[in-house]
Amino acid sequence: MVTNGAKVLGALADDTRRAIFESLPQGPKSVGEIAHALGVTSSAVSQHLKILREARLVMMRPQGNRRLYSLDPRGLADARDYLEQFWPSAIAAYSAALSTAEAEPPPEQ
Template sequence: MTYTSPNPETAIAALADPTRRAIVERLRHGALPVGELAHGLTVSRPAVSQHLKVLSDAGLLEVTPRGTRRVYALAPEGVAALRRYLDALWDDALAAFAAEAGQRASPLDTETPE
């Protein structure tokens, strides 16, 4: 089985392409060989193979040789690393929102009326 360590930034760049997102969507339901992945896509089978290489190099896919075929599956650790990265971004955005909301809710003038 071939697997590359996950890199969230590379994974995001890989997922920017709609064909690659379609491939990932198909693999959500289980491992498939390139021929089945290519079926119904608007790009050639060699192009699908190139997209699979990009996704694999980004750490999002595991590749397992089975006889003369190669079977592709989502790489759990790669997907988990991407999720951790996105969760951290989301946490930062929520913290910034909470800080801003807290500042707006605080009175600007803290003097007590006489």
Template sequence: MSNIVDPHSALDALGDPTRRQIVERLRHGPLPVGALAAALPVGRPAVSKHLRVLADAGLVRHTAVGTRHLYSLAPAGPDAVRAWLAAQWGGVLEAFADHVEHTEHRSQP
């Protein structure tokens, strides 16, 4: 499995309320699909499907401990999204710097 996460895929995956709830529940530690389904208003097959989408997006990973299948958050997911967000703020600050340079240049005698 690749450790490189496409932030757009991750953000798309988080665009669904059920998937966000799954991610929020996994913050507290790994869980089997049954425990996730028990806490959500959707059935186990639907949770499995959402977990697949989250795994494909690099946000969730799957481990087998004996006969137990556990799902947990993949650390690379939030990192990719954070890097994406930093780039967005970078764009905002660059726009501000451009404005300052333009304004200061214009006000020179």
């Protein structure tokens, strides 16, 4: 089973999707604005936005005849929750590595 946290990481693994995602904290943007800023076709941006929406990283709201895209905090929460499950073992491994390093004599020069 793929969690949404894993889906988020997969969506952000692509350079173009990550660039789109990173362009949105400044405020909502249309497909055309994103495409122009990144030098990518509107069609390509639309395809990437679809994947970002499926991962709940962006949301869309209609404004007149345009669709504006902005960050969706649910996807970030999913990614945080996914990564937090690894912290206890990562901290334990780091602590063990420090203990081992402290127990070893310093290298001779």
